[in-house]
Amino acid sequence: MENTQESPLSWRKSSRSQGGANCVEVATTTDQIAIRDSKNPDGPTLTFQAQTWRDFVAGIQAGEFDL
Template identity: 50%
Template structure:
């Protein structure tokens, strides 16, 4: 992946969402999507690092995820 497509950001002021499939131990990631990008963080570390993907990159990831390309 091109380093221009990923950057780190502050988690403050973003509208975070966690999957309804998340378990009680919070072993998941949270996303904060908007029209230009999607921020991703570890739900156990709310003030930890955040990775921001450009919208096109995030859509590509979701496309292969939904298509089942990550299934074993």
């Protein structure tokens, strides 16, 4: 995971956000997933390797992080 400042990525929000400003936005490349806060589009982003992100999502779906 690395912290990046600026890139020419195509950002998108979930359709469930209904256009709100309090969302997480995601951009993808061939091998990375970038995430940022929609309230601060010029702020930092988190970038993950695509496989790391897939493993994280699978863990969420499997309930690995449930309290």
